[in-house]
Amino acid sequence: xxxxxxxxxxxxxxxxxxxxxxxxxxxxxxxxxxxxxxxxxxxxxxxxxxxxxxxxxxxxxxxxxxxxxxxxxxxxxxxxxxxxxxxxxxxxxxxxxxxxxxxxxxxxxxxxxxxxxxxxxxxxxxxxxxxxxxxxxxxx
Amino acid sequence: xxxxxxxxxxxxxxxxxxxxxxxxxxxxxxxxxxxxxxxxxxxxxxxxxxxxxxxxxxxxxxxxxxxxxxxxxxxxxxxxxxxxxxxxxxxxxxxxxxxxxxxxxxxxxxxxxxxxxxxxxxxxxxxxxxxxxxxxxxxx
Numbered sequence: 001x002x003x004x005x006x007x008x009x010x011x012x013x014x015x016x017x018x019x020x021x022x023x024x025x026x027x028x029x030x031x032x033x034x035x036x037x038x039x040x041x042x043x044x045x046x047x048x049x050x051x052x053x054x055x056x057x058x059x060x061x062x063x064x065x066x067x068x069x070x071x072x073x074x075x076x077x078x079x080x081x082x083x084x085x086x087x088x089x090x091x092x093x094x095x096x097x098x099x100x101x102x103x104x105x106x107x108x109x110x111x112x113x114x115x116x117x118x119x120x121x122x123x124x125x126x127x128x129x130x131x132x133x134x135x136x137x138x139x140x
Numbered sequence: 141x142x143x144x145x146x147x148x149x150x151x152x153x154x155x156x157x158x159x160x161x162x163x164x165x166x167x168x169x170x171x172x173x174x175x176x177x178x179x180x181x182x183x184x185x186x187x188x189x190x191x192x193x194x195x196x197x198x199x200x201x202x203x204x205x206x207x208x209x210x211x212x213x214x215x216x217x218x219x220x221x222x223x224x225x226x227x228x229x230x231x232x233x234x235x236x237x238x239x240x241x242x243x244x245x246x247x248x249x250x251x252x253x254x255x256x257x258x259x260x261x262x263x264x265x266x267x268x269x270x271x272x273x274x275x276x277x278x279x280x
Contacts, residue, residue: 045250047229080221085265108186132184
């Protein structure tokens with residue numbers, strides 16, 4: 001794979017987080033694939049499938065977010081044909097206080113983001129974020 | 141994509157859970173790709189990368205598991221070239237009581253499993269499981 005492709009996927013991944021930071025629902029909508037098979041798992045949430053549910057969840061999250069900032073670490077990109085998988089750690093600083101949904105204060109989330117190539121761009125197909133509940137970096 | 145491919149990926153996904161149910165580390169090892177870029181996120185855990193860390197985590201989990209059974213629901217398979225992404229809900233019955241690691245009793249986990257085609261088979265490249273902490277099925 002070329003470095004150009006990895007760069008494009010990394011940029012698409014960064015735009016996802018930038019859209020959330022900006023609380024811009026139109027920008028967030030543009031990040032996602034337009035097909036109805038998109039899937040999103042927010043930290044601690046059940047699976048949401050379909051554009052309607054996924055975008056509604058972002059509207060709700062954004063409406064309840066006064067401030068959020070992501071510091072991404074260990075961003076790994078692998079591309080295979082028209083599919084790209086990104087894993088990264090989200091170090092989050094937020095003004096949200098929503099412990100029920102696993103979002104609040106400063107916290108760590110691990111994410112797997114799957115992008116599909118659509119024409120010239122890469123659109124998000126699956127976002128899976130999970131809360132890091134354990135302080136250990138590896139078992140035992 | 142052919143139904144044969146989807147069937148093969150679904151079987152590989154089922155074998156992953158069967159290997160854990162059997163607490164058979166050799167079987168689990170055979171499920172995963174042999175490359176060192178495999179990644180595994182157990183529910184509530186940080187990201188584990190590389191065969192050594194990932195397989196060690198399975199050894200530890202299996203050593204601490206007296207009984208575990210998975211009832212998979214909403215299994216979705218999408219294949220693109222030599223990459224396949226499976227999302228599913230794990231409804232888990234377990235004898236483990238390990239609340240620190242988000243495993244214990246009866247619980248729900250949402251998983252994204254990414255497989256790569258290797259020769260005739262499909263090997264697991266990324267497993268990402270996250271605990272469902274919220275009782276809601278969707279926001280709002």
